[in-house]
Amino acid sequence: KKQEKKQKSKAKAADKGKDAVSKPLGIVKLSTGVQLLDPTVALNHASAQAKQQAQAKADGMKVVEPEALKPYPPLIQSFMVSQGFVEPTPIQAAAWPACCSGQDFQGVAEPGSGKTLAYLLPGIVRLQAAGHSGTTNPEGPAMLVLAPTRELALQVATACRLVRKLTGLRTVCVYGGVPKEQQVELLGKHPHILVGTPGRILDLVDDGALKLTPAGSSYVVLDEADKMLSLGFQxxxxRLRALLLPAAAAPPAELGKPGKKAKAAGAAAGGGGAAAPRPxxxxxxxxxxxxxxDAAAKWLAAKAAHVTITHSAASISRTITQVVQVCAEHKKPAKLLKHLAAIKAKAESAQLRNLPRVLVFANRIKTVRFLADTLKKEGYKAVMLHGERSQPEREAAMSEFKAGKAQVMVATDVAARGLDIRLLPYVVNYDFPSSLETYIHRVGRTGRLAAYGHAYSFFTxxxxxxxxPLVDLLSAHEQGV
Known part of the structure; x- marks a missing residue:
């Protein structure tokens, strides 16, 4: 009888399928199939990009000024060539002229579009113009970069240290979760650039280990500004705005006061030599x-430049394939394992030496732990990243994942903001986020700098x-619905 019931149900399903074909074209049947990004395609594309950058770097040794970089200061040209880049990304091309001239700037661009260098390189140009070098010892950091997470702060600091080879400018990174003593010691070496999370920076100010003034810290950056200006950080x-932006401050002038050269540079920039210049x-x-x-407007000058580099109101790289599957909550574990098995099978059939890495997002720490345990039982090397892990544990997890020692990282949104994980082909939203802004940030961990990526999301x-709004977003990016 059970077999007869199964046969009848199959027959009914077949009839429904026939009926669906005869329905009007306006009624769309949602597909439950997931078209995977072929790991070999992603790998070959990434390899081609790497060869192109390597060739550009080699050519750059001979051609000091690549054509697309000629409009920009020599420091920017030298650094870009040293990293194998021969042209700016759209957000960099929009930001560099305004930022180098001392203008306040708000930039909105898709994840992986090169925003870090868009603000970092002009800041270092400004520091050099003010007379800062490896031999100067500013009383406080001339450049201050605020980041919402420890991971993003460390990543920005790494980029700063790459530029140090050309400039000698010192960078210190501060964040919570570790003892202050070592950070206080590093601040005693008079860094030119300070990167950190707001909470730890204020702790150091309160302890008297760090001095922030409008005249001293004259180049201030809020990275991932939407989260920085959300209620949790408000x-x-x-407090930081009160320290850095006095109500009657003058426009930006000189970056610190290292000497006569700095004053001349400030005058050349049109600063006017105000006693308390506005950063x-x-x-x-x-x-x-x-x-x-509205909160962002309180930080910016009235004549600030506002640039949005997007393909739609909220942008995701066009190189990312987005798949959203509607499913019941209890079916998600099995669907995740099936998805990972398909990725593994594709990689093995292509005889890839290392399995492609997959970043899985969950909304709760409890879920992260459950998924990590489940994946380990299935034979996957999985690591976790969430707010309750210690800083050494978080750094070890990131290191293993970036090095390819762990195939899967299961994370909360602490990993969704600004982190640059190169050659990451797959992202999975095990728990769909409650806002599309968070979805955009999560999906942006793949497809970095025009590489191919695949984002698979469960929607309940x-x-x-x-x-x-999600359907509108997918349609705007020409994704199947």
Missing amino acids: PQLD QVLLFTATMPAEVK RNLARIAG
Whole structure:
């Protein structure tokens, strides 16, 4: 009888399928199939990009000024060539002229579009113009970069240290979760650039280990500005703004006061030599929701430049394939394992030496732990990244994942902001985020700098309220629905 029931149900399903074909074209049947990004395609594309950069770097040794970099200061040209880049990304091309001239700037661009260098290189140009070098010892950091997470702060500091080879400018990175003593010791070496999280920076100010003034810290950056200006950071940001942006401050002039050369540079920039100049402020992010625009405006000068480099209202790289599958909550573990098995099978059939890496997002720490345990039982090398892990544990997890020693990283949104994980082909939203802004940041961990990427998301009934905007987002990026 059970077999007869199964046969009848199959027959009914077949009839429904025939009926669906005869329905009007306006009624779309959602597909449950997931078209995988072929790992070999992603790998070959990444290899081609690496060869192109290597060739550009080799050519750059002979051609000091690549054509697309000629409009920019020599430092920017030298650094870009040293890294194998012969042209700026769109956000860099938009930001560099305004930022180098001392103008406040708000930049919105998709994840992986090169925002870090868009603000970092002009800041270092400004520091050099003010007379800073490896031999100067500023009383406080001339450049201050605020980041919402420890991981992003460390990543930005790494980029700063790459530029040090050309400039000698010192960088210190500070963040919570580790003892202050070593950070206080490093601040005693008078760094030119300070990168850190707001909470730890204020702790160091309160302890008297760090001095922040408008005249001293004259180049201020808020990276991932939308999260920095959200409610969770608002009290800390208000305190920092009171320290750095006095109500009656003058426009940006000189970056610190290392000597006569600095004053001349400040005059050349049109600063006027004010006693308490207003710092130059830059805000960069992948999204700028309406609810934080008013908060952002309090940081920016009235004549700030506002640039949005997007293909739509909220942008995701066109090299990323997005797949959203509607499913029941209890079916997600099996679907995740099936997806990972398909990726593994594709890689093995292509005889790849290393399995492609997969970043899996969950909304709760409890879920992260459950998934990590489940994947380990299935034979996957999985690591975790969430807010309750110690800083050494988080750094070890990131190191293993970036090096390819772990195939899967399961993370909360602490990993979704600004992190640059090269050659990451796959992202999975095990738990769909409650906002599309967070979805954009998560998906942006793959497809970095025009590489191919694949984002697979589970969507459950409780998120029906954002189904319409999600469909609009997918359609705007020419994704199948």
